[in-house]
Amino acid sequence: MKKVESAKNKKDGVAAFRTFCKKHLAFLIGLGALLVFAAVWEIVAVCMQQAWVLPRVEDVLVALGGLLAKPDFYRATGMTLLRSLLGFGIGFVLGVLLGILAGVRRGVRAALQPIVAFLRAAPTMALTLIIMVWFRQAYTPVCIGVLMVFPIIYATTADSIATADPDLLEMAKVYRMSRKNKLLHIYVPHATPMILSGATTAFALNIKATVSAEILALTPLSLGTGMKIAKDNFIEDGAAPVFAWLLVAVLLSVVFELLFKGVHKLLKRRYGNEV
Amino acid sequence: MKFEKVTFGYGEPLFEDLSIAFTPGRITAILGGSGVGKTTLLQLVAGLRTPKAGEIEQARVSYLFQQPRLLPSASVLDNLLLTMSNPDPEKAMQWLQEVEMDKHARLFPRQLSGGMAQRVAMARAFAYEADVLLMDEPFRGLDVGLRLRLYEVFKRAWQAHPKTTLLVTHDPEEALVLADEVVLLAGQPVQVVYRSEVNEGTREELLEKLKLHLMH
Numbered sequence: 145m146k147k148v149e150s151a152k153n154k155k156d157g158v159a160a161f162r163t164f165c166k167k168h169l170a171f172l173i174g175l176g177a178l179l180v181f182a183a184v185w186e187i188v189a190v191c192m193q194q195a196w197v198l199p200r201v202e203d204v205l206v207a208l209g210g211l212l213a214k215p216d217f218y219r220a221t222g223m224t225l226l227r228s229l230l231g232f233g234i235g236f237v238l239g240v241l242l243g244i245l246a247g248v249r250r251g252v253r254a255a256l257q258p259i260v261a262f263l264r265a266a267p268t269m270a271l272t273l274i275i276m277v278w279f280r281q282a283y284t285p286v287c288i289g290v291l292m293v294f295p296i297i298y299a300t301t302a303d304s305i306a307t308a309d310p311d312l313l314e315m316a317k318v319y320r321m322s323r324k325n326k327l328l329h330i331y332v333p334h335a336t337p338m339i340l341s342g343a344t345t346a347f348a349l350n351i352k353a354t355v356s357a358e359i360l361a362l363t364p365l366s367l368g369t370g371m372k373i374a375k376d377n378f379i380e381d382g383a384a385p386v387f388a389w390l391l392v393a394v395l396l397s398v399v400f401e402l403l404f405k406g407v408h409k410l411l412k413r414r415y416g417n418e419v
Numbered sequence: 420m421k422f423e424k425v426t427f428g429y430g431e432p433l434f435e436d437l438s439i440a441f442t443p444g445r446i447t448a449i450l451g452g453s454g455v456g457k458t459t460l461l462q463l464v465a466g467l468r469t470p471k472a473g474e475i476e477q478a479r480v481s482y483l484f485q486q487p488r489l490l491p492s493a494s495v496l497d498n499l500l501l502t503m504s505n506p507d508p509e510k511a512m513q514w515l516q517e518v519e520m521d522k523h524a525r526l527f528p529r530q531l532s533g534g535m536a537q538r539v540a541m542a543r544a545f546a547y548e549a550d551v552l553l554m555d556e557p558f559r560g561l562d563v564g565l566r567l568r569l570y571e572v573f574k575r576a577w578q579a580h581p582k583t584t585l586l587v588t589h590d591p592e593e594a595l596v597l598a599d600e601v602v603l604l605a606g607q608p609v610q611v612v613y614r615s616e617v618n619e620g621t622r623e624e625l626l627e628k629l630k631l632h633l634m635h
Contacts (some may be wrong), residue, residue: 192432310490311484311486312488312490314467314488315482315484315488317503318465318467318480318481318482319481319482319547320504321501321502325501328492329490329492329493329501330490332492333491333492344524381575
């Protein structure tokens with residue numbers, strides 16, 4: 145009897161494991177790929193034996209541990225995050241507001257087109273150099289963040305507003321719906337998924353640009369400057385601290401990507417497939 | 420509700436000096452072949468298109484489209500409230516009750532079947548304070564059983580609040596079931612080629628006449 149029960153428990157366990165794997169397949173594949181990548185990195189690093197070119201995974205993790213133990217690390221990361229959020233916030237609000245205007249008024253879109261085209265084409269480093277002349281070191285990364293985020297959010301908002309369902313707009317015209325209700329119930333549900341997707345891309349770019357600007361502007365108390373100092377100490381410490389800072393920047397970006405996806409999921413639960 | 424010497428077209432003139440008057444407080448069915456301009460006629464009445472010449476009497480209209488066109492992010496009840504000139508939840512619920520959708524007031528459009536969504540659209544059209552109700556083949560594409568039920572729902576709602584109604588349809592039988600009068604449009608530019616009252620006694624005869632007209 146006991147044998148039969150144990151066989152049944154084993155079967156249930158296998159079934160539960162299979163269900164878990166099926167449910168989290170994408171995550172498990174991603175995790176597997178990451179482990180393979182880390183293994184290849186480790187093998188190449190061991191073979192090369194040149195810590196200032198490619199440090200071992202283990203050394204990077206030790207360097208990361210060292211960073212986590214320093215109070216300055218949290219202040220620098222916090223300030224970088226704050227600058228990123230500020231740049232993102234200003235760029236997002238500007239992009240949405242001007243995007244809505246451009247979506248409903250062709251003249252506004254035509255007038256903003258050259259500015260947006262310039263911002264999209266201008267190299268980030270060149271913009272940073274110019275802005276460094278105009279603003280204080282602390283503000284340069286924020287300005288760069290705004291300039292990175294604005295064109296993306298502006299274009300997705302303007303496109304999504306311009307492609308709102310013409311049938312619903314016709315219905316709204318017949319029933320003389322107020323501008324506010326048209327915005328809240330036709331434009332916003334249509335535009336939200338596109339804007340959120342644009343915001344996810346924009347935030348990742350924003351972190352990259354903010355850190356780059358911090359490196360170039362040597363912004364005090366920043367992730368970028370931490371990275372620059374680590375790079376300057378290459379000879380003594382090897383490249384592991386630089387990689388550790390890079391890992392922190394990547395983790396910040398990943399956390400925010402997950403946050404945006406969570407918001408999207410919540411909205412989808414509220415509004416269904418329309419969002 | 421009348422058209423006086425109305426000219427309109429998309430390049431080629433669709434209507435040229437078209438004059439037509441619709442009887443107030445009655446349902447007029449507008450029949451005609453595909454592309455004859457039935458929907459355009461309703462759009463002109465609704466002010467969605469502007470005539471090149473002539474005059475159309477202005478009226479406050481509500482519109483029952485072929486597709487329900489409900490706001491996807493709003494509940495059934497909110498779909499009515501958001502389009503009402505004086506939003507009144509009690510009145511909106513009464514109209515939902517009229518179309519047997521009061522129990523689904525909190526649902527969202529994605530949770531409704533095609534027939535249910537069209538009932539909500541019908542309630543919205545009646546709840547909106549309008550002088551003229553425009554209907555652009557709202558029962559097209561629905562299966563026969565559902566269509567017959569919706570005819571009954573519509574008739575009951577209309578009798579509770581009768582108003583001048585223009586019903587565009589390609590189906591002469593539907594026209595005879597719902598309308599008090601039928602108008603047949605044909606030609607290029609479009610003209611009224613046939614117009615008749617719908618009487619119980621002449622229904623069969625009228626159906627034959629309409630079918631003959633539509634075939635030619």
